[in-house]
Amino acid sequence: MFEVLAFVYENYYADEGCPEPAHLQRKLSAVGFESDEIEDALAWLQGLNSAARSARPRVPETLEAAANVAAEPWLRQPLATSVRIYPSYEQNHLGTQCLGFIRFLEWAGVxxxxxxxxxxxxxxxxxGAPVALDDLKVIILMVFWSFGLEPDALVLDELCDDANERVAH
Structure with a gap:
């Protein structure tokens, strides 16, 4: 599934968006992806589109303001001072590498x-569990893309860089 998502990102990130799912399915099939991979990726993308539409970037500044904001059923907007606690099922599914990378990106302010x-x-x-770090990087790129954001060059380099090819000095 992640090969399909990476292909979609590489070929459509500069455009206004992806083609309609039926057209995208035909194009991915013509490129040579398996039908089950395509279906999984399209279902995942549909979930991403739904999440991007329902997530609002406006974050309340105080607890009183948070109480007055009607939040989406699946996502309550955190305060800027909130600390994210990961339940055990998230820790198990994501693994320490992915959780550490997410924390790194948060700490870096991106x-x-x-x-x-x-x-x-x-x-x-x-x-799959735990999610591979390279797969998480594809997810992060897709989320930025779905919100119409482009990470800055250093973050993009970190997301697209293959750590196995790095040479230590």
Whole structure:
């Protein structure tokens, strides 16, 4: 599934968006992807589109303001001072590498809380446990793309870089 998602990102990130699912399915099939991989990727993308539409980037600044904001059923917007606690099922599904990478991006200030929650939602929808770090990087790229955001060059380099090819000095 992640090969399909990477292909979609590489070929459509510069455009306004993906083609309609039926057209995209035909194109992916013509490229040579297996039908079950395509179906899994299209279902995942549909979930991403739904999450991107329902997640609002506006974060309340106080607890009183948070009480007055009607939150989506699956996502309550965190305060800027909130701390994310990962339940054991998320820890098991994501693994320490992915959780550490998410924390790194948060600490660097490039993954705000509302995007983090969408990344976590989509990572939890990914098959396999623990999720591979390279797969999480594809998820993060897809989430940025779905919100119409482009990470800065250093973050993009970190997301697209193959750590196995790095040479230590």
């Amino acid at each position: 993954l705000p809380a509302h995007l983090r929650e969408v990344v976590l939602d989509r990572a939890m929808a990914a098959p």
